[in-house]
Amino acid sequence: MRSQRWFQRRRVGLGWRPASWQGWLITLLTVGALISVLALLRGSSARVPIAIVVFAAYAMVALASGGARPAEVTPAATEPSDGDEGLGGADQRKALRTLGSRSPEGTGLVVEHLTKRFGERMAVDDLSFRVAPGEVFGFLGPNGAGKTTTVRMLATLISPTSGSAVVAGVQLVPENGLEIRQQIAVMPENPGLYLRLTVAENLEYFAGLYGITDPKERILQALEAVNLAGRADDLCGNLSKGLRQRVGLARTLLNDPAIVFLDEPTSGLDPVASREVHELIDGLRDRGVTVFLTTHRLEEAERLCDRVAILNTSLRTVGRPSELRDRLFAKALVVRTAAPLSDPDRVFAVPGVESWRTDDTARYVLSVSDARSAAPQVTRALVAAGADLLSLAEDRHSLEDVYLELVDQDDEAHR
Amino acid sequence: MSGQRVRAVVRKEIREFRRNHFVIGTMALLPLIFLITPLLTIFKVPESASGPQVRAAVGTISLLMLIIPVVLPPVIAAYSVVGEREQGTLEPVLTTPVRASELLVGKAAAAFLPSVGLAYAIYLVVLTSVRFGAAHVVVDVVWHTPQVLAQLLFTPLLALWSIWVGIGISTRVSDVRVAQQLATLAGLPLLGFTSLISFQIIKPSVPLAVGLALALLAVDVVAGRVVSRLFDPERLVTGRR
Numbered sequence: 001m002r003s004q005r006w007f008q009r010r011r012v013g014l015g016w017r018p019a020s021w022q023g024w025l026i027t028l029l030t031v032g033a034l035i036s037v038l039a040l041l042r043g044s045s046a047r048v049p050i051a052i053v054v055f056a057a058y059a060m061v062a063l064a065s066g067g068a069r070p071a072e073v074t075p076a077a078t079e080p081s082d083g084d085e086g087l088g089g090a091d092q093r094k095a096l097r098t099l100g101s102r103s104p105e106g107t108g109l110v111v112e113h114l115t116k117r118f119g120e121r122m123a124v125d126d127l128s129f130r131v132a133p134g135e136v137f138g139f140l141g142p143n144g145a146g147k148t149t150t151v152r153m154l155a156t157l158i159s160p161t162s163g164s165a166v167v168a169g170v171q172l173v174p175e176n177g178l179e180i181r182q183q184i185a186v187m188p189e190n191p192g193l194y195l196r197l198t199v200a201e202n203l204e205y206f207a208g209l210y211g212i213t214d215p216k217e218r219i220l221q222a223l224e225a226v227n228l229a230g231r232a233d234d235l236c237g238n239l240s241k242g243l244r245q246r247v248g249l250a251r252t253l254l255n256d257p258a259i260v261f262l263d264e265p266t267s268g269l270d271p272v273a274s275r276e277v278h279e280l281i282d283g284l285r286d287r288g289v290t291v292f293l294t295t296h297r298l299e300e301a302e303r304l305c306d307r308v309a310i311l312n313t314s315l316r317t318v319g320r321p322s323e324l325r326d327r328l329f330a331k332a333l334v335v336r337t338a339a340p341l342s343d344p345d346r347v348f349a350v351p352g353v354e355s356w357r358t359d360d361t362a363r364y365v366l367s368v369s370d371a372r373s374a375a376p377q378v379t380r381a382l383v384a385a386g387a388d389l390l391s392l393a394e395d396r397h398s399l400e401d402v403y404l405e406l407v408d409q410d411d412e413a414h415r
Numbered sequence: 416m417s418g419q420r421v422r423a424v425v426r427k428e429i430r431e432f433r434r435n436h437f438v439i440g441t442m443a444l445l446p447l448i449f450l451i452t453p454l455l456t457i458f459k460v461p462e463s464a465s466g467p468q469v470r471a472a473v474g475t476i477s478l479l480m481l482i483i484p485v486v487l488p489p490v491i492a493a494y495s496v497v498g499e500r501e502q503g504t505l506e507p508v509l510t511t512p513v514r515a516s517e518l519l520v521g522k523a524a525a526a527f528l529p530s531v532g533l534a535y536a537i538y539l540v541v542l543t544s545v546r547f548g549a550a551h552v553v554v555d556v557v558w559h560t561p562q563v564l565a566q567l568l569f570t571p572l573l574a575l576w577s578i579w580v581g582i583g584i585s586t587r588v589s590d591v592r593v594a595q596q597l598a599t600l601a602g603l604p605l606l607g608f609t610s611l612i613s614f615q616i617i618k619p620s621v622p623l624a625v626g627l628a629l630a631l632l633a634v635d636v637v638a639g640r641v642v643s644r645l646f647d648p649e650r651l652v653t654g655r656r
Contacts, residue, residue, distance in 0.1 A: 037607030208423020209511040
């Protein structure tokens with residue numbers, strides 16, 4: 001389903017034309033009402049001037065509004081502008097501490113059988129997981145997997161079709177919407193700033209919506225936390241994308257939230273700006289804030305998150321990145337020698353090695369029960385066999401391997 | 416309802432209007448046109464003009480004065496929701512503890528104050544100009560108490576109607592320009608009705624002006640409630656329900 005459009009704008013000429021039966025109905029009713037007024041005025045000398053004035057007024061506004069632009073958006077500069085300072089890890093963490101620290105008691109998330117359906121389409125299916133207080137929780141999945149829908153449900157923007165959740169200790173039901181929103185902060189992928197307002201004015205507006213009594217001090221603290229105190233009076237429309245993202249992050253700090261939902265916070269940022277955002281997330285973790293991080297960047301999730309969940313409409317897996325690797329992939333050692341071994345079966349017949357395989361290029365992959373205990377024994381066996389050992393390393397799978405494995409499994413299941 | 420949140424919305428909206436060239440241009444240009452046209456009409460009326468001639472001229476003035484609160488607020492109000500959707504600011508706002516009613520009242524107040532202020536200012540200029548520059552026959556009709564009362568009462572009420580319709584349409588369409596055009600159009604039928612008094616097709620009197628104002632007020636209250644119901648965050652955020 002798409003949003004209802006009753007009218008479409010004409011490319012040329014006055015205003016709009018009906019695009020659906022509702023549009024035609026409105027047009028007919030309006031024309032009927034105008035004809036009725038003119039009929040009432042029959043015989044009056046006022047009829048002609050009224051008709052002229054009414055239609056002239058409409059035409060004027062139709063023409064004027066036809067030329068309106070939704071917003072004069074200055075494209076975000078791709079290069080950092082003057083004074084675009086980095087966050088500076090230590091300074092930024094210090095500034096974050098001035099915002100106070102949270103007690104991590106009872107401020108996490110509990111999600112049970114959460115489901116959202118849009119008409120016939122299942123957006124999120126039977127989702128259950130827990131996020132501990134103060135944890136950085138990664139939420140991964142391909143486009144359309146239901147990540148944003150889940151965040152919107154937990155932020156009380158949309159209601160679940162079924163299931164339940166407890167957000168920052170508050171039951172997710174419509175009547176608790178205000179209480180939940182007081183305890184959380186959400187930064188969507190697009191930071192959603194008013195481009196005609198300054199940085200400080202943007203934050204002042206949100207501070208007002210959060211009911212903060214002394215907004216100036218709070219705004220200053222939030223800006224210092226993202227190292228933007230010197231840009232408070234700049235129009236947001238003139239900021240680079242990285243700086244806008246930082247303003248969005250400063251906004252999430254205003255209400256001292258228990259849970260921060262960050263939707264692709266480093267999307268479109270260069271590596272330096274991304275690192276700055278990572279430092280800010282680390283700073284939030286230091287303060288005991290629960291961070292719910294939606295991202296496509298798997299290395300980012302691996303670097304930042306205590307645990308990750310992989311979603312593809314339904315929850316595919318959840319756990320620490322290392323746990324997920326262990327769950328999906330057998331542990332292995334990779335051995336490289338200068339020349340192929342003459343009798344690998346004998347060399348690798350050591351405790352802890354379950355099997356081995358080779359691709360005939362003096363590279364051997366050994367399945368082991370425990371890499372840390374097997375590695376020294378394999379090394380000794382190779383030396384004893386007189387092999388020229390070039391390298392011996394644990395075969396590490398990245399979170400990306402885990403993610404791709406699970407998504408591939410889903411794709412194959414759907415075929 | 417939190418006064419602080421409503422004030423925050425009003426302050427933000429007015430700051431945005433002040434930096435929006437289209438809004439400023441429209442707010443400046445349209446009232447100017449509505450000021451020059453009636454004055455030219457009224458100063459042409461001679462002392463010897465007949466009753467119907469005077470009533471037609473005065474009716475034109477009154478109607479133009481009432482068009483201002485109908486056409487100005489939609490420029491602002493119609494942008495209020497769909498404009499925020501377009502620039503991606505609605506979702507962050509809806510994740511704060513603001514109630515829909517606080518957001519809507521704040522947006523309505525921000526559109527109401529400048530529009531009605533401007534409409535009253537222009538009416539005051541017209542009244543003063545007529546008093547000192549127009550023929551006596553015209554002054555008598557323009558400065559007729561029921562006529563002035565009707566004008567003063569209808570101006571804010573028509574503006575409020577226009578604003579609610581503008582915001583209501585803004586919650587349902589996906590294009591700012593469509594919202595502005597429809598909102599302007601929606602104000603015209605009501606304007607047609609009040610013009611019956613402007614042209615004295617219905618003889619103006621104090622009870623009639625007050626009665627009609629009360630009816631308009633009731634319409635405004637109902638419109639406000641309807642708009643509150645139309646404001647559906649889920650639909651606005653996802654584009655579907």
